[in-house]
Amino acid sequence: MTSTIIFISIAAVFLVMGGYSAWWKINSICEIRNKKIFNEAKKELESAKKIEILEMKEKFSSMKANIERQVNERNAKLQLHEVDLKQRESIVKKKQEELYKKNNELEVIRENLASQLEIIGKKKQEMDKIHRMEIERLESLSGLSAEEVRERLAQSLKEEAKTAAAAYINETIEEAKMTANKEAKKIVIQSIQRIATETAIENSVTVFQIDSDEIKGRIIGREGRNIRTLEASTGVEIIVDDTPEAIVLTGFDPVRREVARLALHHLIQDGRIHPARIEETVEKMRKQVEDEIIEIGKRTTIDLGIHGLHPELIRMIGRMKYRSSYGQNLLQHSRETANLCAIMASELKLNPKRAKRAGLLHDIGKVPDDEPELPHALLGMKLAEKYKEKSDICNAIGAHHDEIEMETLLAPIVQVCDAISGSRPGARREIIESYIKRLNDLEQLALSYPGVVKTYAIQAGRELRVIVGADQINDVETEKLSNEIARKIQDEITYPGQVKITVIRETRAVAFAK
Incomplete structure (x- = not known):
């Protein structure tokens, strides 16, 4: 038991000595490693410091270069300003010297004028004195006062002036008539010769040609339901009679007749003819015609070189194709009038573009279906005012049938060209x-x-x-x-x-x- 205790004690002593030895070795190794890490960190810190110092030096040098460049640019601008100021200063000095010289010259002229005015005043007094003496001498010789002589002289001069003025007025009127007639005829003839257009005749009847009379029965439909649907959808009367290979469409509105014609053509080609299909086709054709009307209006304005018109006016111009006056197609008439107005305005040294614009729009009042109680010239003027046309254009539209007073030369030009287009041979037809x-x-x-x-x-x-x-x-x-x-x-x-x-x-x- 005692030997065991001794053994344990000796073992514990050795164990303590081994632990201390191990701790000492580990501590020495850690110190060496810490010193190595410290040295490495110190080296890295020094290298980073050097790099940062170099970067700071580079930034400083670049900033210094930028500042020097800006300073140089400012110095150059200041030098240019100084040169400019010196030049302006020299110019101002020259102008001051010139003004000083002119002031001196004006002073000399003013002194001369004052002396001349003084001399003239003295001479005027002498002349007044002589004039009074002469009047007194003439009054004593004639036995009449100066006022009486003046009245008689004025009366005789007035009568002579009246006679001369009357003769001059008669001569001027005759000469003006001859010249005006000659020039007017020349301008009108030149305008007519330089414009030509085809004669377009519009009727209230459209004849639709078909390949076979068998199609007539399909168009009429069972108990007439197809033809009734067509008439109700288009607003056009459809006449299916004994005329071979033809169906007659009648109606006062050419747009409706065109819609009905296109719808019939499409239905016959498609082959499906029944009320639902008819209504669908008519609506489709109506939209197609409206698109065509807008395209016609745009094409017309482009052809005539007229720009800036309101879209609604362009649509009305397109609808002119389906309107007629005395058998004359309204669009052709308006185009012809516009070209005539441009030619006549050029001959009279006026603006041909404004004249062409007024000529194209002069019958725009015939297109709308509302306000029929107004004359078409006044209705057209109201429409032009509504869509922001210039006042001279509106006046020319409203005055081309003398419903209102003409305010500019544009109005009589439109009136004359409208008459020329309507009265030329073959333009219009009458019953x-x-x-x-x-x-x-x-x-x-x-x-x-x-x-x-x-x-x-x-x-x-x-x-x-x-x-x-x-x-x-x-x-x-x-x-x-x-x-x-x-x-x-x-x-x-x-x-x-x-x-x-x-x-x-x-x-x-x-x-x-x-």
């Missing part, structure tokens, strides 16, 4: 009954005046020749009669273009040789 009635009305109106023997309406009603009795009307009254007939025709008869009234008075001497 023969109304045409004959108009000619008879012209002749009867002239025959209602006393002294009129015979009347003849010639040149398709463009001229009315009135033959009067030589023993009942003298030469002076013939001119008065022609003016009265012209005014009465304007007030009572509707006619396109203008009517020339020629009053003929002739004296015949008849003798017989036996």
Whole structure:
């Protein structure tokens, strides 16, 4: 037991000595490693410090270079400013010297004028004195006062001036008439010669051609339901009669007739003809026609070189293709009038683009279906004002039928060109009954005046020749009669273009040789 304790004690001592020895070795190894790590960290810190110092030096040098460059640029600008200021200073000095010289010259001129005015004043006083002496001498010689002489002289001069003025006015009027007629005829003839357009005739009836009469039964449908649907959808009367290979579409609106024609064409090609398909096709064709109307309006404005029109005005221009006036296609008429206006405005040294714009829009009031109680010229003027057209354009539209007063030269140009386009041969057509009635009305109106023997309406009603009795009307009254007939025709008869009234008075001497 004792030996065991001793053994354990010796073992514990050795164990303690071994632990201490191990601790000492480990501690020495850690110190060596710590010193190595410290040295490495110190080296890394020094190298990082050196790198940072180098970077700071580089940044400093670049900043220094930038600052020096900016300073140099500012110095250069300051030098340029200094040179500029010196130049301006020298210019200002020169101008001051010139002003000083001019002031000196003006002072000299002012002194000369003052002395001359003083001399003139003295001479005027002398002249007034001499004038008074002469007046007194003349009054004593004539026995009349100066006021009486002045009144008599003024009266005689006034009468002479009236006579001379009357003669001059007559000569001027005659010369102006001759020149104006000549120039007007020249401009009108040149304008007509430089414009040409095809004659387009629009009817209220469209004939739709078909390949076979068998299709008529399919168009009519069972108990007429197809044709009734077509008429209700399009607003056009469809006549299916015994006319071979043809269906007649009647209606006052050409747009509706075109929609009906396209719808029929599409339905026949498709082969499916029933009420639902008819309504769908008509709606599709209506949209197609509306798109075509807008495209026609755009193409027309591009062709004429007119820009900046409101989209609604462009659509109305396209609808002109499906409108007619006295059988003349409204779009062709408006295009022709626009070109004539541009030519005439160029001849008169006016703006041809504005004239062309007014000519194209002058009949725009015939297109809308609303406000039918207004004349088309006034309705067109309201539409142009609504869509922000210029005041001279609006006035030209509203005044081309004399419903309002003309304010610019553009208005009479549009009026004249409208008449030229409507009255040229082949432009318009009329029903023969109304045409004959108009000619008879012209002749009867002239025959209602006393002294009129015979009347003849010639040149398709463009001229009315009135033959009067030589023993009942003298030469002076013939001119008065022609003016009265012209005014009465304007007030009572509707006619396109203008009517020339020629009053003929002739004296015949008849003798017989036996």
